[in-house]
Amino acid sequence: xxxxxxxxxFAASLYSxxxxxxxxxxxxxxxxxxxSTRSTGNAGTSxxxxxxxxxxxxxxxxxxxxxxxxxxxxxxxxxSTSEDNNGKKKFQNMNFSNTVLxxxxxxxxEFVLALGLFSKSKVGYNIYQNVIVNDLxxxxxxxxxxxxxxxxxxxxxxxxxxxxVGFKTGYNFGEVQHSGKLQFNNSEYIDNEYLNSIYVKGxxxxxxxxxxxxxxxLGIHYGNIxxxxxxxxxxxxxxxxxxNFSSSSATISDTVVGGEKELILPLNYGLGxxxxxxxxxxxxxxxxxxxxxxxxxNGLSENLKNSQRLSFCLETIPEKDLLAPxxxxxxxxxxxxxxxxxxxxxxxxxxxxGITLGIGVPLSRNAFINSxxxxxxxxxxxxxxxxxxxxxVHLSINLNELWFVNTExx
Amino acid sequence: MKKxxxxxxxxxxxxLVNACxxxxxxxxxxxxxxxxxxNYKTLETDSIPYTTEIIQKTVIKSGQEYLLVxxxxxxxxxxxxxxxxxxDTLASATVIKADLVLHPTNYSLxxxxxxxxxxxxxTSTWSVTSPGNAMVTGPLxxxxxxxxxxGAFSDTSAIYxxxxxxxxxxxxxxxxxxxxxxxxxxxxxxxxxxxxxVWAFYSSDNTTYSDNSKDPYLRVIKELNGKRxxxxxxxxxDTYYGYSRNFSLDQxxxxxxxxxxxxxxxxxxxxxxPKHVHITSAILxxxxxxxxxxxxxxxxxxxxxxxxxxxxxxxxxxxxxxxGTPIIDNGKKVYNFNIxxxxxxxxxxxxxxxxxxxxxxxxxxxxxxxxxxxxxxxPNKKPxxxxxxxxxxx
Numbered sequence: 001x002x003x004x005x006x007x008x009x010f011a012a013s014l015y016s017x018x019x020x021x022x023x024x025x026x027x028x029x030x031x032x033x034x035x036s037t038r039s040t041g042n043a044g045t046s047x048x049x050x051x052x053x054x055x056x057x058x059x060x061x062x063x064x065x066x067x068x069x070x071x072x073x074x075x076x077x078x079x080s081t082s083e084d085n086n087g088k089k090k091f092q093n094m095n096f097s098n099t100v101l102x103x104x105x106x107x108x109x110e111f112v113l114a115l116g117l118f119s120k121s122k123v124g125y126n127i128y129q130n131v132i133v134n135d136l137x138x139x140x141x142x143x144x145x146x147x148x149x150x151x152x153x154x155x156x157x158x159x160x161x162x163x164x165v166g167f168k169t170g171y172n173f174g175e176v177q178h179s180g181k182l183q184f185n186n187s188e189y190i191d192n193e194y195l196n197s198i199y200v201k202g203x204x205x206x207x208x209x210x211x212x213x214x215x216x217x218l219g220i221h222y223g224n225i226x227x228x229x230x231x232x233x234x235x236x237x238x239x240x241x242x243x244n245f246s247s248s249s250a251t252i253s254d255t256v257v258g259g260e261k262e263l264i265l266p267l268n269y270g271l272g273x274x275x276x277x278x279x280x281x282x283x284x285x286x287x288x289x290x291x292x293x294x295x296x297x298n299g300l301s302e303n304l305k306n307s308q309r310l311s312f313c314l315e316t317i318p319e320k321d322l323l324a325p326x327x328x329x330x331x332x333x334x335x336x337x338x339x340x341x342x343x344x345x346x347x348x349x350x351x352x353x354g355i356t357l358g359i360g361v362p363l364s365r366n367a368f369i370n371s372x373x374x375x376x377x378x379x380x381x382x383x384x385x386x387x388x389x390x391x392x393v394h395l396s397i398n399l400n401e402l403w404f405v406n407t408e409x410x
Numbered sequence: 411m412k413k414x415x416x417x418x419x420x421x422x423x424x425x426l427v428n429a430c431x432x433x434x435x436x437x438x439x440x441x442x443x444x445x446x447x448x449n450y451k452t453l454e455t456d457s458i459p460y461t462t463e464i465i466q467k468t469v470i471k472s473g474q475e476y477l478l479v480x481x482x483x484x485x486x487x488x489x490x491x492x493x494x495x496x497x498d499t500l501a502s503a504t505v506i507k508a509d510l511v512l513h514p515t516n517y518s519l520x521x522x523x524x525x526x527x528x529x530x531x532x533t534s535t536w537s538v539t540s541p542g543n544a545m546v547t548g549p550l551x552x553x554x555x556x557x558x559x560x561g562a563f564s565d566t567s568a569i570y571x572x573x574x575x576x577x578x579x580x581x582x583x584x585x586x587x588x589x590x591x592x593x594x595x596x597x598x599x600x601x602x603x604x605x606x607x608v609w610a611f612y613s614s615d616n617t618t619y620s621d622n623s624k625d626p627y628l629r630v631i632k633e634l635n636g637k638r639x640x641x642x643x644x645x646x647x648d649t650y651y652g653y654s655r656n657f658s659l660d661q662x663x664x665x666x667x668x669x670x671x672x673x674x675x676x677x678x679x680x681x682x683x684p685k686h687v688h689i690t691s692a693i694l695x696x697x698x699x700x701x702x703x704x705x706x707x708x709x710x711x712x713x714x715x716x717x718x719x720x721x722x723x724x725x726x727x728x729x730x731x732x733x734g735t736p737i738i739d740n741g742k743k744v745y746n747f748n749i750x751x752x753x754x755x756x757x758x759x760x761x762x763x764x765x766x767x768x769x770x771x772x773x774x775x776x777x778x779x780x781x782x783x784x785x786x787x788x789p790n791k792k793p794x795x796x797x798x799x800x801x802x803x804x
Contacts, residue, residue, distance in 0.1 A: 022438030025446075082437045089435035127442060128434040133450050134798075141434055142442050180803065182448040192448055192688075194802040243802045245688050254688075256804070345441050384440040 020080045020091030021388045022125040023343055023350060023379060026302055027295055028176055028200070029123035029147050035098040037074045037396035041358015041372030042313035043335025045284045047272025048210055048226030053360075053368040053398040055100045055114055058270070059208035059228040060154040060166025064110040066102050066400070073099040074370075074396030084386040093124070097394065110158040114168070115151070122147040123176050133182065141181040148174030148200050162213040172235055172265070173201045192245040198297070202235030204265060214275070221276035229269045237263035237297055261298035266291040266306075279320075285312040292342035304342040305349065311337035313356070331360035341378070345385060352378040352388075368398040445803055450690065452798045459679040460795065462783060464659045465766065467671050473538075473615045476774045477512075477626070478650040478669060479527045480608030481601035482520045482704055485654045485776050487608055487669055489527075490536060492596030492647040493581065493628045501586035503634040505575040510597070512571065513624040514563040517610040519706030519776050525609050526560030526602035531577055532595040538649040551598045560602060563609070566624065573597070578630055596647070608706065608776045614645050652776055663699055664783050664793065666713065668769045669776040673716075677764030678795065680756055686804040692753040695794040696767070698736070698743040702780035710771035711736055713745055713779065717752040717765045730755075733770070742791070745781070753797055 024030050036056035039046035046056040050065040054072045074097040082089045100116030128141045154168025181193040207229055214223025239258040270288035277283055288311075292304035313335035319328035335356040343350040354376025361369045371394065378388040478487035491510070510529065518525070530551040556574035563569065577597075584590040601608075612624035619625075628643045652669030664674045676694070683689075694715065705711070712735050719728040730752065734745040749765065756762040769779050782791040 022441045025442060084437050084440060086436035086439065089437040125438060125442075126434040127436065127438045129436055129439045131449075140448060142439075142446055143434070178446065178803075180446055180448045192800055192802065194448070194804075196803065239804075241802075241804055243688070245690070245800055245802060386438050386441060 020078060020093055020124050020390070021082060021378065022127055022386060023341075023345075023388065024123045025125055025142075025144055025178070026343055027292070027304055028121040028198075029144075031121045031290070032097075032119060035074070035118045036072070036100075037097075037370035037372050037394040038331075038333075038358060038360060040374065040392075040394045041333045041335065041356050041360075041370065042284065042315060043311040043337040043354070043356040043374075044288075044309070045272065045286045045311040045313040045335060045337075047208070047228055047270050047286045047288075048224040048274040049272070049284055050210070050212075050224070050274075053400065054370055054396060055102045055116065057098070057100070057116070057118055057150075057152060057168075059210070059226050059272070060114070060156050060168040060206060061164045061208035061210040061226060061228075063102050063112045063114050063154070063156045063166060064158055064164040064210070066104055066112055067107075068366075068400035069104065070102040070398060070400045071100070072396050072398040074394055076392055076394045078390060078392045080388055080390035082386050082388050083381050084384075085381070091124075095119070097396075106157075110156065110164060112156045112166075113154070114156070115153045117149060117151050120148050120150045120170075120172065121174075121176075123178075131182075133184070136184060136186055138185070139183045141183065143179045143181075144177060146174060146176040146197075148172050148176070150204070154206075162211060164210045164212070166208045168206050170204045170206070171201070172204055172233070175199050192243075194241060194243040194245075197240045197242075198237050198263075199240070200235055200237045200263060202233060202263070204230060204233035204235070206230040214273070218275070221278050222274075222282075223276065224272075224274040226272045226274070227270070230267060232267045232291075232294060233265040235263040235265060236260045239298075262296070263298075264294060264296045266294040280318060281314065281316045283312070283314050285310070290342065295342075303344070305344050307340060307342040309337060309339040311335060313358075315358070326361065329362055331358070333358035337376075346383050348380075348383050348385060350379045350385070352376060354390075366400050368400075370394075370396045370398065447801065447803070449801050450798055451801060452796060453682060454797075455792070455795045457682055458795045458797060460793075461677050461679075461764075462664055463675045463677075463764075464661060464665060465673055465675050467673055467766075467768070467772075474613055474649065474773050475616045475618065476515060476517065476610035476650070477599075477613045477648060478608055478610050478652060478774075478776060479599045479601060480520065480525060480776070481605050482608050482776050482778075483606075484656040485608075485652065485667065485670065485778070486601055487650050487652040487776055488601070489599040489611070489650045490532065490538075490596060490648065491599075491626060491645045492532075492536075492594070493643045494585070494591070494594055494596075494646040495643045496582050496585035496641070498586040500582040500632060500634060503579075503582055503632040505579045505582065506631040506633055506638065507629075508573040508575050508578040508631070509570040509629045510557060510573050510626070511568050511629055512611045512626050513566050513568050515566060515610045515612060516708045517706050517775060518562075518607060519609075519704060519709075520607035522562035522607055522609075524605050525562055525607035526558070526605045527599045528555040528602055529557030529559075529571060529573060529597050529599055530554070531556055532598050535592060535595055538647045551600075556597065558602070560605075562607075566612075570629070573628070578628070582632070596645075610774065613650075614648050661780075662783065662785060663702055664696060664767065664781040665702075666767060666769045666772070666779040667776075668772040668774070668778070671768065671772045673766045673768040673772075675764045675766050676715075676793075677762065678753070678756075680753065680762065680797075683753075683757055683797065683799060684801070685757065687757065687799040687801050689750050689754040689757065689797060689799050691796070691798040692748070692750045693794075693796050694734075694747040694749050695796075696734070696745045696747075696781040697739075697791045697793075698745070699780045699782050699786075699791075700743070702778075704776075704778040706775050706777050709775050709777050710769070712770040713747075713767060714770050715747045715749055715752070715765045715767050717749075717755070717760075718763055719755070719760050720763055722761065734767075740790075 098118035150170040156166030268290035272286040315333035
């Protein structure tokens with residue numbers, strides 16, 4: 001049964017990802033830096049938070065503390081409403097977020113090997129506009145979909161006490177589509193349409209470090225400080241345009257395949273703290289910067305702006321005793337984030353903020369379910385912009401077993 | 411635990427089927443960049459500068475339907491015929507009578523009643539592929555006439571033009587001696603001095619009558635050894651040659667002179683049209699100047715625009731034609747050329763060498779088509795260019 005589950009999860013992870021906002025039109029769509037459900041419940045705060053049950057992809061150094069082989073996979077449900085002067089639009093989507101496997105190779109030095117597949121960016125919009133073309137009424141439809149995924153492989157270890165270092169490389173791949181259609185309600189006019197597809201591939205790298213001796217310095221239960229850095233990535237991207245249009249004498253379908261061009265993903269770096277206030281509570285916050293102004297495809301930027309993200313969370317496990325009721329052994333978190341996004345439209349920077357709730361429930365000694373809810377807002381309904389309100393529900397299952405570890409019996 | 415896995419698997423599969431509920435709405439249209447828009451844009455004459463240039467084409471007139479003879483203003487046409495198919499056994503025959511038989515077509519240009527031509531012996535070598543400009547100016551045919559004709563035609567019935575029998579006698583003699591064979595270079599039909607008309611005759615290459623019934627030929631009545639009979643000799647070569655005595659390349663109008671042949675090359679400046687657009691329509695409209703045009707009776711009234719595609723080394727790769735047929739617009743005769751294909755090619759990849767406008771009867775007539783240029787005062791008569799393109803984002 002587990003094998004069937006793994007196969008379903010893995011296959012489904014390869015599905016294209018959707019987003020539900022016109023703001024995702026730009027660049028390669030919305031980037032998702034934190035894909036574990038636990039970190040989602042923590043408002044994305046994860047740079048300095050170790051997790052024994054679920055691997056987050058932001059800082060590979062956080063993988064160090066897993067004790068058993070960990071497999072986790074998640075999915076999410078999103079319901080959003082976009083609002084502007086033209087009205088409101090609702091959007092719903094359900095999809096997978098990640099599949100990650102972490103294997104502890106050596107316990108003393110905390111060597112952990114991890115690999116996984118996750119959705120890195122998402123594009124999704126579907127918009128129409130009634131227009132007049134050549135004195136005829138027509139409908140312009142704009143549709144975007146797709147995104148890029150990353151298959152990552154990483155290693156983390158502890159070179160010295162209280163210090164953990166991790167590296168990962170990711171193979172980025174996927175297709176982003178932007179299409180447009182001009183539909184005439186007139187038999188003498190043929191609909192015109194285009195579909196621009198960008199196929200992306202290439203490697204990116206991330207390094208991270210966590211020092212966990214901050215508690216002694218601060219006189220608290222424990223304290224971690226983490227830092228991550230991901231340099232610019234030179235990916236390759238090929239553009240293909242399919243178009244179907246009418247000329248004065250014929251309807252023509254045309255496909256133009258461009259050569260591979262350089263696509264530069266910008267650097268990002270982040271700093272995070274995780275402070276154990278006592279045995280039950282810890283408080284964490286992250287700062288993340290991404291240099292989107294360096295984003296380029298085929299030498300052209302999209303006038304994106306550098307983004308910054310701040311997130312905070314407070315997390316608690318009321319009772320760690322295995323004999324305690326399940327509700328007391330569960331992990332609860334509350335988080336808040338604010339992101340100055342990479343978009344500037346009509347002279348106005350687009351911001352996003354949200355609050356999160358997370359619950360992690362141990363099903364058994366080897367299984368853990370994490371869930372998270374985000375309520376967020378993006379943009380605003382003024383100056384020709386749109387206001388997105390969204391709720392996302394994340395769910396992941398985390399399984400762990402002993403692999404590759406010699407027991408005393410052996 | 412198995413139940414949990416089963417539940418989650420089913421849950422996932424259900425949502426995979428119903429994953430996305432997404433119908434288009436107008437919300438968010440304001441943030442879609444204008445570069446994504448599919449739109450039509452139209453550029454008209456004022457936004458499309460162009461240049462015109464009159465060029466003369468070297469036209470090889472072999473294998474043509476018609477043989478033109480006559481004069482229209484400064485433009486003239488002469489017809490050359492060579493008859494070499496005589497038996498080599500008639501050197502001592504007596505030529506009793508010889509007639510050049512021609513079949514007129516219904517094409518004529520000018521005052522039909524003045525039509526007339528004289529026949530002369532050609533004195534230099536020629537072939538249909540190179541009649542040579544010297545045919546006009548040099549002493550390449552005898553001034554002495556060996557035959558004349560005058561008068562109009564009411565149908566395509568054969569006309570018989572008596573030819574000097576001495577000339578034909580010489581041809582019979584040349585046919586019997588291989589060393590003198592080349593002395594027979596045939597005859598040339600030149601317009602009479604008072605003729606102001608051009609007429610077309612069927613050539614030996616005409617395809618209108620596949621049974622050769624309208625081909626020109628020479629009818630010779632000869633007598634040899636007291637026996638008289640008639641032989642018919644068809645031309646081994648025939649062609650016509652048109653020329654102008656005073657054609658200026660600096661015309662006030664856009665001019666096409668058939669038969670010689672002059673064309674006008676028009677080159678559009680398309681720099682205002684972005685790359686990667688689809689040209690949905692490109693129309694060039696020319697308005698005929700009737701006062702400066704001379705168009706014959708029963709002439710083909712269509713014109714063509716020709717785009718030659720060259721590589722960067724100037725080697726011709728391909729040619730494309732589009733036809734322009736006349737319509738009457740507010741009493742004016744206008745020609746519309748759908749040059750969509752050309753403009754698309756010039757935008758995409760072709761080297762823009764312009765397009766040549768020429769009369770489709772360029773090889774069959776001496777017509778002059780003259781169109782108002784941008785210099786004309788009346789804006790309604792100026793050439794018009796209208797290009798509509800579809801911007802499909804790339």
